[in-house]
Amino acid sequence: xxxxxxxxxxxxxxxxxxxxxxxxxxxxxxxxxxxxxxxxxxxxxxxxxxxxxxxxxxxxxxxxxxxxxxxxxxxxxxxxxxxxxxxxxxxxxxxxxxxxxxxxxxxxxxxxxxxxxxxxxxxxxxxxxxxxxxxxxxxxxxxxxxxxxxxxxxxxxxxxxxxxxxxxxxxxxxxxxxxxxxxxxxxxx
Numbered sequence: 001x002x003x004x005x006x007x008x009x010x011x012x013x014x015x016x017x018x019x020x021x022x023x024x025x026x027x028x029x030x031x032x033x034x035x036x037x038x039x040x041x042x043x044x045x046x047x048x049x050x051x052x053x054x055x056x057x058x059x060x061x062x063x064x065x066x067x068x069x070x071x072x073x074x075x076x077x078x079x080x081x082x083x084x085x086x087x088x089x090x091x092x093x094x095x096x097x098x099x100x101x102x103x104x105x106x107x108x109x110x111x112x113x114x115x116x117x118x119x120x121x122x123x124x125x126x127x128x129x130x131x132x133x134x135x136x137x138x139x140x141x142x143x144x145x146x147x148x149x150x151x152x153x154x155x156x157x158x159x160x161x162x163x164x165x166x167x168x169x170x171x172x173x174x175x176x177x178x179x180x181x182x183x184x185x186x187x188x189x
Contacts, residue, residue: 013051020062025107066109084134096175106160124149141188
């Protein structure tokens with residue numbers, strides 16, 4: 001009986017997180033439990049409070065699940081790629097591909113990052129590490145890896161915001177331009 005209840009609880013948590021992703025993507029991390037409960041087709045906000053101690057715990061779980069999905073998506077597309085410049089290009093391409101298939105996730109993550117510095121720092125640190133490895137291998141020019149990571153992620157986040165304004169945005173063209181921009185900004189002449 002307990003195993004069945006656990007599965008039901010896990011399914012309910014998943015339902016709440018999925019609704020929260022959609023609501024946060026639309027209105028930001030300050031989305032009300034009432035709106036999330038309505039989107040999740042819950043009878044009351046008390047069901048959210050039963051599964052999450054407070055708003056921050058829910059936001060943290062949303063961010064964790066999105067980053068987990070994004071990381072798996074990127075790892076799948078960079079598996080077997082060792083050369084740092086190729087990893088960087090695969091990362092850029094994977095970002096846009098993730099947008100194509102996970103629009104609400106990407107929008108919610110950007111909105112959460114605006115309110116949660118820890119997630120943004122983690123994203124920047126991982127990209128800065130790839131950039132440092134590229135510099136160490138000699139394929140990338142000299143620049144501040146942390147600042148370049150901020151610039152690259154800012155462009156990505158700008159594409160996500162533009163997608164909110166223009167749902168018909170040509171993401172294939174965005175991917176090509178984003179990849180070209182990053183290559184021109186980081187490669188040695």
